[in-house]
Amino acid sequence: MSRILGIESSCDETAVSVVEDGKTIISNVIASQLDVHAPHGGIVPELASRQHVMNIAPTVLKALSDANVKLKDLDAISVTNGPGLAGSLMIGVNFAKALAASTSVPLIGINHLEGHIYAAWLDEVDPANDIGFPLVCLVASGGHTDLLLMEGHGHYRLLGKTRDDAAGEAFDKAARVLGLGFPGGPAIQNIAPSTLSKETFTQPHFKSGNALDFSFSGLKTAILNRAKTLGIYPPDLTNPSESLIADLAGGFQEAIVTSLVSRISQASQMFNAKGVILGGGVAANSLLRERAKATIDLPVITPAPILCTDNGAMIAACAHHKISSMADLGSQLSIDIYPTWRLGI
Ligand code: KG4
Numbered sequence: 001m002s003r004i005l006g007i008e009s010s011c012d013e014t015a016v017s018v019v020e021d022g023k024t025i026i027s028n029v030i031a032s033q034l035d036v037h038a039p040h041g042g043i044v045p046e047l048a049s050r051q052h053v054m055n056i057a058p059t060v061l062k063a064l065s066d067a068n069v070k071l072k073d074l075d076a077i078s079v080t081n082g083p084g085l086a087g088s089l090m091i092g093v094n095f096a097k098a099l100a101a102s103t104s105v106p107l108i109g110i111n112h113l114e115g116h117i118y119a120a121w122l123d124e125v126d127p128a129n130d131i132g133f134p135l136v137c138l139v140a141s142g143g144h145t146d147l148l149l150m151e152g153h154g155h156y157r158l159l160g161k162t163r164d165d166a167a168g169e170a171f172d173k174a175a176r177v178l179g180l181g182f183p184g185g186p187a188i189q190n191i192a193p194s195t196l197s198k199e200t201f202t203q204p205h206f207k208s209g210n211a212l213d214f215s216f217s218g219l220k221t222a223i224l225n226r227a228k229t230l231g232i233y234p235p236d237l238t239n240p241s242e243s244l245i246a247d248l249a250g251g252f253q254e255a256i257v258t259s260l261v262s263r264i265s266q267a268s269q270m271f272n273a274k275g276v277i278l279g280g281g282v283a284a285n286s287l288l289r290e291r292a293k294a295t296i297d298l299p300v301i302t303p304a305p306i307l308c309t310d311n312g313a314m315i316a317a318c319a320h321h322k323i324s325s326m327a328d329l330g331s332q333l334s335i336d337i338y339p340t341w342r343l344g345i
């Protein structure tokens with residue numbers, strides 16, 4: 001049995017978890033910084049680092065005590081060492097190094113995007129394992145929108161990526177235009193009507209290049225112009241036009257989901273995928289989850305929403321699979337941080 005501590009501090013959540021065998025979550029603690037960043041309408045890197053400094057030790061201690069596990073009982077300490085905000089990454093990595101150095105528990109650095117994919121293995125029945133490979137994986141978060149072919153554990157090919165904004169970033173910017181607050185994804189999902197919106201947005205058309213790429217910056221400009229034309233931008237928070245805002249939010253969500261699902265579907269046919277994994281904060285979106293399952297005639301693995309947004313369990317799950325395939329973990333006490341680390345290039 002393996003028992004791994006997962007530490008995640010790449011962005012705005014200090015998150016720590018203890019996971020057994022890459023699968024069973026024994027504890028999962030998330031110290032959210034939402035209240036700190038929300039008034040600024042987005043993440044302020046300097047504030048994020050400071051919050052991590054304050055939260056990292058109590059969060060690690062709580063994850064260990066919730067799991068009723070002592071440091072010396074751990075088989076490994078895993079930590080996100082990229083991609084992400086440099087200052088935020090450094091807090092988690094240095095804390096993990098200190099823990100590892102003082103206990104002689106092995107340390108392993110994990111790619112945050114790969115962690116998002118491994119959230120799929122945190123299910124009781126381990127569905128991803130049964131399906132086999134290749135799997136088409138979408139990692140859609142605040143900073144990335146990558147479509148990957150997972151050909152085996154730890155083996156990825158980048159099939160497509162966003163040419164401009166990430167999907168989560170587009171949700172966040174659209175929510176700001178509509179006066180819905182931060183983070184934008186959940187705000188847009190909550191206000192969007194369950195029926196199709198009257199307001200629709202056209203899909204971007206690529207004249208050249210990779211057809212599996214994404215583009216969301218045009219949508220962001222389109223919703224801003226539409227909101228101006230309809231007289232609801234700048235948002236009048238004292239007199240919000242609820243139904244108009246909801247309709248625009250619904251149309252915007254529909255456009256993003258259509259763009260994501262069409263590429264996933266196309267890629268899974270092109271590469272004879274055995275299944276699909278949705279990961280990253282945007283994969284918490286209920287329309288995306290439903291639409292992908294309804295459209296794609298393959299198993300579509302959608303981790304619980306709390307495991308799609310940033311968490312330590314996904315880092316520990318990924319570490320378990322990495323360590324299983326390593327002859328000797330060795331000493332990773334001198335690992336660096338990689339703020340722009342990509343997967344599958
Ligand atoms: O993976 P994540 O928690 O952090 C990063 O690695 O960036 O993703 C955060 C992003 C934010 O942009 C947020 O608006 C978006 O995920 N998000 C959602 C939903 N929940 C979070 N987007 C759409 N629908 C949601 N329900």
Ligand code: ZN
Binds near residue numbers: 281
């Ligand atoms: Zn993330």
